[in-house]
Amino acid sequence: MKQFLQILIVEDDAVLAAQLERFLTDAGHIIEVVSTGRDAIRQVANNEYDVVILDLSLPDTDGIELCGRIKQTAESVLPVLMLTARTALSDKLAGFAAGTDDYVTKPYQPDEVLVRCLSLARRRDLHQAKQLVIGEMTIDLVTNTVSRQQQVLHLSATDKAILITLAKAHPMPLGRRQLIERV
Numbered sequence: 001m002k003q004f005l006q007i008l009i010v011e012d013d014a015v016l017a018a019q020l021e022r023f024l025t026d027a028g029h030i031i032e033v034v035s036t037g038r039d040a041i042r043q044v045a046n047n048e049y050d051v052v053i054l055d056l057s058l059p060d061t062d063g064i065e066l067c068g069r070i071k072q073t074a075e076s077v078l079p080v081l082m083l084t085a086r087t088a089l090s091d092k093l094a095g096f097a098a099g100t101d102d103y104v105t106k107p108y109q110p111d112e113v114l115v116r117c118l119s120l121a122r123r124r125d126l127h128q129a130k131q132l133v134i135g136e137m138t139i140d141l142v143t144n145t146v147s148r149q150q151q152v153l154h155l156s157a158t159d160k161a162i163l164i165t166l167a168k169a170h171p172m173p174l175g176r177r178q179l180i181e182r183v
Contacts, residue, residue: 007024010052011035012055016106021033023114032049035059037058037065040052040054040070048178049078053113144160158183
């Protein structure tokens with residue numbers, strides 16, 4: 001698994017969002033924060049995240065509904081961690097029914113949120129294909145080899161990392177910033 005995660009925090013409480021962003025950034029992860037469901041959908045549609053941390057009480061939508069929309073909007077499997085003050089069993093059941101992958105109630109320990117994000121990303125990686133095939137090119141993600149027409153290509157580590165990153169995003173284009181962050 002990669003050393004850092006790209007995490008989207010959807011939280012309308014600016015103080016809580018800033019505290020969590022600072023903690024996760026200090027732990028070496030790339031964090032983006034939005035405060036509305038509309039912004040969350042736009043970010044998910046235009047970026048690739050490893051995990052979304054989602055509050056349920058947002059100013060423009062309910063987090064339960066938003067979770068389902070995020071799952072539909074994402075190009076690939078995108079784990080969602082609900083981080084909310086709603087502690088009732090009915091809220092938790094509704095969250096899981098909407099597609100959340102984990103549920104943590106406030107107040108929370110930042111270390112627990114981090115560990116749960118890492119766990120969700122690891123589970124996501126376990127369910128990814130072991131090979132990427134694009135046209136005549138095959139990338140074996142287990143052995144980290146690239147071949148074209150059954151001929152192994154000898155690439156530098158950087159070239160291979162760039163190629164794998166682009167192949168995983170295919171057919172979506174990646175911007176320079178996204179490519180730099182991932183490689």
